[in-house]
Amino acid sequence: MIQAMMTKPGEIIFREVDVPAVGPDQIKVKMKRIGVCGSDVHVYHGKHPFTSYPVVQGHEVSAEVVEVGENVTGFKPGDKVTIQPQVVCGKCYPCTHGLYNDCEVLKVMGFQTTGMASEYFVTEAAKALKLPDSISWDHGSMIEPLAVGVHAVRRYGDIKDKNVLVLGGGTIGNLVAQTAKAMGASKVLISEISEYRLEVAKKAGIETVNPFKKELKEAIHEFFGPDGADVIFECVGASETMNQAIEYARKGSHIIVVGVFEGLVNMNAALIQDHELTVAGTAMYRVEDFIKAIELTEAGLIEFDSLITNHVPFKEYQRAYQIIDEQKDKAMKVIIVMDEE
Ligand SMILES: [Zn+2]
Ligand SMILES: [Zn+2]
Structure with missing residues (x-):
């Protein structure tokens, strides 16, 4: 599969990598949309204090489940999902007190650990949230910022x-x-x-x-x-x-x-x-915030379309940043289209 990798500030290359095997508690998804956010822009400009290079970006996504591990019961191929990008230790004080978004050794996909800018992605099923059919791929990738x-x-x-x-x-x-x-x-x-x-x-x-x-x-x-x-x-x-x-x-x-x-x-x-x-x-979100974000979206209470100002095909990833730099305040949410569907 093709993966987009930022090798240094301002440079994104595409490389062929193996699709990881699906573990018993994992799912494999086919990426549909990836939103670019302000933190990604900081990484692109070499100004993110907690990100080193090379880095694979992508943390605001919508995707389709294509394979599930043997222990996974909540998902099946064809399901529409978004994915919580936090990787937490589960052992520190915040983690053991229900505040895992404040994990002392928090890693976020796309910053301190591999992000989702690849054709396929394998993740713990526990990090995925099912999206109703009424939520489009574009809007599905907006659930993460809405959860913020x-x-x-x-x-x-x-x-x-x-x-x-x-x-x-x-x-x-x-x-x-x-x-x-x-x-x-x-x-x-x-x-x-x-x-x-x-x-x-x-x-x-x-x-x-x-x-x-x-x-x-x-x-x-x-x-x-x-x-x-x-x-x-x-x-x-x-x-x-x-x-x-x-x-x-x-x-x-x-x-x-x-x-x-x-x-x-x-x-x-x-x-x-x-x-x-x-x-x-306030720092990121927890699963209950994603659930509420999905609920508000499904109820038609959130207007996303005027926020989505640009779409860029996966193969032109870097153009997203050029658009953001050129259009400044007029580029709000730029969405990478991974799959035209
Ligand atoms: Zn973000
Ligand atoms: Zn922790």
Whole structure:
């Protein structure tokens, strides 16, 4: 089979490798779609702090089961699946306390261990989740980023009837906002400086503000009323937005840090203390978040199509990154098409 391998930043080669044998608890899948995300772009540019080369990418996938191991009961050939890309130890404190996404020696496929950018992939059946037929291959590959949104929202708690401000309207910010809405939030507002991404948010039925055009503090009070938001999701990973979150959070409210930061942030920690803010991080997801993501998608509560801006055939993998570099904010989710079906 053909596998795409990034040999160094900016270079992807295709090589012929054997399809691994299927172990008793494993399944073999034929890849259909692979989404490219911001973390992949960091790897492409040689700026991912925890990835070395060569690396096989691919962690947002939809695939079809083609073979199952002798002990596998939950899957059969022809099933549509997505795959959780975390490889965890099962022994450390987080792993033994139900928090395996925080595994002390977490490896993620496509970063610290082999990703799924190959025609076929063999994985533990336990990492696969069945997708209903109503979910397309494209949307199936969006379940992983949606699970990030579900986990982020759950890190806050019960979002029902809450006022939600999302800073950043990229794919993850958009999906956090859509998840909050789908899970019953009262009002959801995205703050984003790209007019293109504001339009995409509007297509998903999310209210928006461009803080370059309207003072964010004013927009918050206008939209939510004088009490502002109950929770602010920082989905950019920049000191400006982190400081906006701290500054505009209502006293005693919550900030969930979703964005991935490069380097240190100079922030007004005094406000966290004095305003009694609860600041929580969120890292990837667990299986229950995938299940919820599939459920929300099946119920038609998530609008993916305006987020999917480009398709690239497998053989032109590298073009995905050229598109992202050239089109910047207008390239949101670029999907690698592994199989035209
Ligand atoms: Zn990703
Ligand atoms: Zn562990």
